[in-house]
């Protein structure tokens with residue numbers, strides 16, 4: 283390709299179907315552009331149809347838009363001759379830095395392990411970049427994945443490259459193009475008549491980018507022949523259901539419900555409102571994580587840990603004792619079913635470190651009964667088990683918790699004697 287002598291072509295950038303012919307270049311020996319880095323590669327974009335006045339004007343517009351924008355996430359113009367767009371002998375071109383990495387289209391299609399956090403954070407940065415363009419009154423009109431580069435294949439460093447359809451609202455001398463605006467990525471009805479330049483179309487295309495980042499699919503159109511919106515198609519719904527939790531899914535659906543309305547007045551009207559909703563997808567998730575974590579941290583406080591461990595052991599001991607007593611009382615039934623056990627008043631107290639329960643015996647013939655309360659408590663570093671009935675208490679065990687098994691058979695003997703004496707009184 284014949285190019286400006288300030289530049290030396292290394293190779294062409296393949297697969298370009300757009301307005302320009304792209305080559306990777308380096309500065310030639312005679313290149314004396316101020317601050318040029320001769321060790322870097324650049325991209326030379328040469329207009330394909332040099333004789334086409336509309337195309338010439340458009341490249342002029344592309345470069346003036348790019349030149350009026352100074353932003354780390356927007357490609358800069360290093361060299362150009364587009365100011366001579368009216369001079370048909372002049373072969374129009376412009377040069378930008380070469381961005382190492384894939385474009386977003388290739389990057390997303392090949393990516394496997396992007397998290398929702400990464401996608402949203404990267405997308406929010408892209409929103410900020412477009413918000414900056416809009417503040418400068420520049421509307422991009424062609425936001426799609428292959429017009430965004432992933433610098434160093436870092437999803438967090440997206441760079442807008444192709445402003446070929448962009449439009450500066452301040453510049454009324456160049457009539458907006460009447461050429462078909464739209465693409466395989468997302469067809470917007472309002473861009474078809476050519477005259478409309480509306481920031482809200484950029485916002486809708488941005489939502490298309492979010493959709494693509496989440497699903498790896500193009501939204502294509504706002505509604506298909508079955509009146510389905512992009513997020514209502516079966517394959518997308520299945521994918522969403524698999525990928526996201528319910529509380530996130532609601533929010534994602536709600537965003538696309540609004541984003542892909544046919545009527546532009548019902549879509550997102552400002553980048554700020556879209557940004558709020560997008561950030562909110564993560565907010566809630568964070569809250570859930572934080573509060574669960576907080577609860578876990580609190581539950582792990584020493585005082586809770588210690589008492590719940592002791593109460594858990596007391597519960598096991600309590601069950602063993604209850605079963606022993608009830609089994610013992612049941613053994614009389616073989617002789618007569620006059621006696622029955624009654625159980626009331628189970629209570630556990632984490633603060634006092636105690637469990638108490640009452641197991642009584644009833645003579646069902648003449649309604650006499652005894653009630654024995656037993657208390658398992660922790661004092662200092664010892665466990666104490668006490669039986670109480672008729673306001674008289676008797677200690678049946680006092681030992682370290684760890685030594686319980688060693689002492690329990692002796693304790694059961696004492697409990698048994700205690701009950702025998704009490705039962706004797708009600709017969």
Ligand SMILES: Nc1ncnc2c1ncn2[C@@H]1O[C@H](COP(=O)(O)OP(=O)(O)O)[C@@H](O)[C@H]1O
Nearest residue numbers: 298299300301302325378379380381385428444
């Ligand atoms: N500065 C650049 N650095 C690296 N790759 C680029 C650069 N500019 C363009 N490309 C690659 O070339 C493709 C087409 O470039 P683009 O500027 O979008 O032109 P058009 O869409 O008009 O053909 C991009 O999708 C990207 O993959």
Ligand SMILES: [Mg+2]
Nearest residue numbers: 300428429444
């Ligand atoms: Mg492009």
